[in-house]
Amino acid sequence: MAQQIEDLKKLLIPNRKVSLVIHRNPDGDALGSGLALKAFLEKKGLNVTLISPNEMPNYLKWLPGVHQVLIYEAAVSKAQQVLRQSELIFTLDFNDLTRTGQNMGNFLKSLDDPTFIMIDHHLEPTEYAKFQFSDSHKSSTSEMVFDFITALGGQDLIDKDMATALYTGIMTDTGSFKFPNTTPHTMRIAADLMEKGIDHNAIQIKIYDSFSLDKLHLLGEALHKLVFLKAYKTAYIALSKADLHKYHYQKGDTEGFVNYGLSLKEADFAVLFLENDDEGVRISFRSKGQFPANEFAKKYFNGGGHRNAAGGRTKAGLDEAVQLFLEKLPEFTSHLSHANE
Ligand SMILES: [Mn+2]
DSSP states (O other), X not given: OHHXXXXXXXXXXXXXXXXXXXXXXXXXXXXXXXXXXXXXXXXXXXXXXXXXXXXXXXXXXXXXXGGGOEEGGGSHHHHHHHHHHXXXXXXXXXXXXXXXXXXXXXXHHHSSSOEEEEEEOOSSOOSOOXXXXXXXXXXXXXXXXXXXXXXXXXXXXXXXXXXXXXXXXXXXXXXXXXXXXXXXXXXXXXXXXXXXXXXXXXXXXXXXXXXXXXXXXXXXXXXXXXEEEGGGTEEEEEEOHHHHHHTTOOTTTTTTHHHHHHTSTTOSEEEEEEEETTXXXXXXXXXXXXXXXXXXXXXXXXXXXXXXXXXXXXXXXXHHHHHHHHHHGGXXXXXXXXXXX
């Protein structure tokens, strides 16, 4: 770590062209870490572009600096040109280039000898980065970017906007500091960010108390459709294209829905199936305790993540995806808790 920082310091020099890449369907942590790192590197005099593979959800569009994000999907040739000219490419909040999507992932892999710098907190990183900062015990990439900036001696350069971005990332990835990934270190960073003058209550309200009526009605529909499989301590919700259409679905509207299943006292495992126009079915997995949500996601739904929070996808139809899930669920009974029996 220390040696990597020393080596990197020599590369982070004024006027150098640098790109920061975040994962497809960016969340608060991806965007928060990206915006803060961009601002820091710019203060160091570098020429920085933050690239998102696709459009960000509306609930994050208030973040300071968000309108400077280059959307790869909307400007492919420009984004490719920027990436080709970049001497360094930071990849934030993911650890496998395919997480940027098929097309962008292939393009990144095709670049001639790029210097990738990974900052990420997911398990099982793939080998593509010359500099790899990977730690699955960290709450969030935003926490790691705070530590990264600090290690480079730049903590004083963190201003209110950067602190707002980092706090948003940590807050969303920890479920407002309640998930098991929240550590004393996480809380100390949150305190440091508060001292930069952020309005933490306003951030909370912008993220969690800014729903549209359509979103609340869609949530009502989702909760009504929730199925609880007592024998497997598993709750699942499947939302079809028609359900989403009925409530004028906007990107990000189903954020957090999967957690309602897990709020059932007896539930160890909660799953949300979302039939999406362009990507088949997207699946979110959440679990309590030892239940390995990431193994389920990896084994059957082309995904992965953390033990208690994972994601996956399939090109199959919605009914097929649910069928596969129901068929494979019995394989995981040994991981269920016995606390409530
Ligand atoms: Mn994250």
